[in-house]
């Protein structure tokens with residue numbers, strides 16, 4: 001058995017908007033059946049970490065402070081709980097293997113068993129939404145060790161996928177994969193518009209290109225992110241800084257689509273006015289995949305547009321173990337075509353976590369990476 005210390009350093013959110021505190025938390029000595037203890041290799045920063053840190057609307061009441069922030073991460077197995085010999089997709093699992101893992105759904109409720117939508121499980125336990133004052137303490141990614149709950153799906157990371165990319169797959173990409181699963185088939189004559197050029201937008205662009213659609217139009221800022229998309233083969237990029245007028249953007253999309261509008265719009269910006277704009281950009285009969293709208297804002301929208309345009313509007317929340325597996329496979333099989341490393345920005349140590357979060361908050365970096373091992 002690997003030698004595991006008695007405690008682990010972890011970056012804890014103690015008060016909203018205040019710097020995270022590095023604390024020593026106990027490492028549980030015994031694991032429940034089905035649980036796994038990992039030594040964190042890498043944790044990347046997601047926009048949600050920043051929203052939680054700032055205590056934005058919608059999350060304040062759900063966070064039992066203090067919590068260990070971080071929910072995009074990769075760990076190397078150091079202890080397997082009783083009964084664990086394989087990952088959730090049947091691959092043998094041993095100490096030393098790298099894994100990514102899901103939040104923990106109960107497996108026994110209506111969402112888990114009848115509708116097979118475990119991300120909607122009302123009893124779902126979520127990393128970084130769980131107090132770090134009770135066992136098993138280490139339930140967030142910005143920590144040297146993490147406790148993988150017995151009911152958390154876990155997937156072994158293929159050797160071809162570096163930990164930094166696997167980490168980005170464990171939230172940003174798996175959510176996009178879930179969205180594409182819901183969208184269904186994309187045709188080679190279709191135009192996909194993506195609202196938002198952050199990690200989700202760039203991953204969505206790669207997946208749409210991989211699907212072989214006619215055009216992928218990425219709307220976002222700053223220009224450096226759009227440049228990554230162009231290098232990957234995105235057909236058009238629309239710089240929000242250069243075209244701040246929504247009516248002008250709508251004209252642009254129509255001009256690119258023979259006046260019809262986009263077949264598919266994917267919303268990953270979280271922007272306050274993105275939703276009505278996306279609806280306007282869709283062709284009659286189009287599909288709208290909404291991932292980024294997690295803020296507390298409200299917008300005015302004429303619901304008749306959904307009827308008159310006969311739209312399909314699809315929401316997506318998080319991802320389940322199949323999406324993690326597919327996300328890792330997508331990275332493994334498309335590394336030649338897309339230089340995914342362009343998404344990753346600066347590397348930080350755990351004690352620099354506040355710098356990394358601040359860089360993300362100010363949009364100075366696409367995806368900061370905290371290297372823990």
Ligand SMILES: [Zn+2]
Pocket residue numbers: 046047048049071072171172
């Ligand atoms: Zn996330």
Ligand SMILES: [Zn+2]
Pocket residue numbers: 105106107108109110111112118121122123124
């Ligand atoms: Zn459930």
